[in-house]
Amino acid sequence: MRTRLLLALALVAAPASAQRPPAALAYTQLSDPAQEAQARALMETLRCLVCQGQSIADSDADMAGDMRALVRQRIAGGERPDQVRQWLIARYGDYVTFDPPIGGKTWPLWLAPLVLLGVGAVIARASFRRR
Template identity: 65%
Template sequence: MMRLSIKPALVALALLGATPVLADSVMPPAALAYTQLPDAKQEADATALMKTLRCLVCQGQSIADSDAEMAGDMRALVRSRIAAGETPDQVRAWLVERYGNWVTYDPPLDALTWPLWALPAALIAIGLWLARGRFRKRRG
């Protein structure tokens, strides 16, 4: 008969429970993650852009709204590039090139994304067609 020890199981359980604590590093946030740019126009451009970029960690929040470390790094990157003279479109293009179209909330219409744009219209058309058929049956 094999005898199982409780201690290894408790240690494993404690390690599994501690993994969320290790999700963020102990590094200080990037310099421009929580600091606005001195130029109000540049900060407005950066903030507008940050609201349209998806946090790669949170996935449901923009980098402007997320407190994830990665979002802070991305905010700092956006601010530093805009402060260096790049336009928001250039910064967006660089981020899309690096992370793919998924980083933006407004993906371009292309061969991979056309179903995302066409599906809502198709579902509305199907719903109207089904509703029309239901109303015809009631009248007749």
């Protein structure tokens, strides 16, 4: 009976313990306006890994809050925005940025729009010639 009671308490308490408060700087601006402007500009260029279509500045996901706090902590610690960006890319990969660098893994992202534009032009030209 006692074991069942403890198990029931653990099951009820598990969801409550899963809720954690947001990171300290997730929703708090830095006291230095210049540093906050740098952090904000950087956050606009970083993709939320949960939402995927939003920047971490716009997302309400817990992961985005943690990333905002990380950016602010590192900027407040004296790192430059490009250093923070490179650290995040090293940690999460090129996907974390809305502007991935051209490289072996990302060349299809950069080449696909040009190929599709070329195919569209060929189709349009063939269609106009038939008329």
